[in-house]
Amino acid sequence: MNTYFDIILRSISVYFFMIIALRVFGKKELSQLNTADVILILLISNAVQNAMVGSNTSLLGGLAAAAVLFFINFLLKKLMYKYPKFNNYIQEKPEILIHNGTLDFKSLSKLNITSDELKEAMREHGVENFVDVKLAILEIDGNISIISGENNLKQTQYKRRLRRKKIIT
Known part of the structure; x- marks a missing residue:
């Protein structure tokens, strides 16, 4: 099998494994990181790097894996935006x-x-x-x-701009 095709398949597999793992372990894991969380992320990245590129440690192999991850992430976000049911499956609700x-x-x-x-x-x-x-x-x-419950809640500039647009339309 072509080395780069192998890298693409491995990278896709690792990406979806990470999506599923984050879904199973919860969104709390995405919030502010403590020391143990940073260590976990570093170890996971080291562990899955070999799973993605296999024995190919060339620059092109690494770039191919990174490109696949960026593309899959882009595609997944587009699908989540276009299909709300898919979005609900991938992301938990507040x-x-x-x-x-x-x-x-x-x-x-x-x-x-x-x-x-x-x-x-x-x-x-x-x-x-x-x-x-x-x-x-x-x-x-x-x-x-x-x-x-205070009356003097602070708003960000972003929220204020959104409100003005809603009032105008």
Whole structure:
């Protein structure tokens, strides 16, 4: 079999293995990385590098594997955008962690989110107590969004521009 065709098949296999592994282990793994997470990523990249290029350690072999990964990622994002059902299969939905100051212990347990992690996210958003949280959501990218019950919520410039466009149309 052609060496580069072999690299393409191996790279596609590794890519989809990683997609499935992240889906199984959850979106929490995508959020802020600690030391163990960084070590895991480095070890995984080292382990799968050989699985993708095999014995071909040439520059062209590495570039072929990288090109396949970029192409597969591009194609997957296009498919996720075009087909919402496919997107739902690949990506998990956001999960509500706190609603009107009440913690959803079932979701927290299912997602393995500790109270310390939740408190850290609250502190990052300037909220001290659980009762002050109107809504806390684990987003699809693994970050925790916090909306407090305060009237003086801050908005980003991006959200303001979107609102103006909606009002005009």
